Amino acid sequence: PPAVQERWEPLLAGRRVLLSTGRLVRRKGFIELVRDVMPRVVERYPDALLLIVGSDPTSSLIHHERLSEELTRIIRDRSLESHVRLLGRISSDDLLALMRRSELFLLLGREVPGDLEGFGIVFLEAAVAGVPSISTRVGGIPDAVVHGVTGxxxxxQDINGFSVAVCRLLSDDEERKRLGEAARKRARERFNWDTLARAYQDTLAGLIRAGRRKSREKAHG
Structure with a gap:
């Protein structure tokens, strides 16, 4: 809705908007994204603004950590207050508005034992909005992002390569447009509700397996 878009505009006006979403857990790479990537991006693009949408997992979930506190410290220590915003949980309308306003969707997926990255619904959400993604070859991410085609x-482990990729795509409007259009086309042609349902089932099954493994480890510990 236009009203939602207008609400965010004071924050986004005149900025190159980068978006990253997900639960604040290690495998999402938020720490590395803020600590290692953003200082390099901001050095080249002082108008860059990274929006992180998501909150700490509940204490009942595996890999419960309070990364929001660590991220806040890093933002302060790196003097990134005007370049990185932690938005917490927001509505689906707000997320869609931010997606449409973003230049790139970023997810620096990491390899964390016992906590694998699934198919990646967020990449499809970005694709439908026509936003190209930059991510890593971890878990199910390569199934959602086709290198050189949709992102x-x-x-x-290539933090420098990730930083270079962000800077290169920010500098190339035509390439971003090409990738975004291809991402939208692929999402509409190849992914339907059945596909999304299977992706959610796979993610849920992975969580259940991880929970059972954790329970067995505790039982034998």
Missing amino acids: WLVDP
């Missing part, structure tokens, strides 16, 4: 992928 760019780097190896999970």
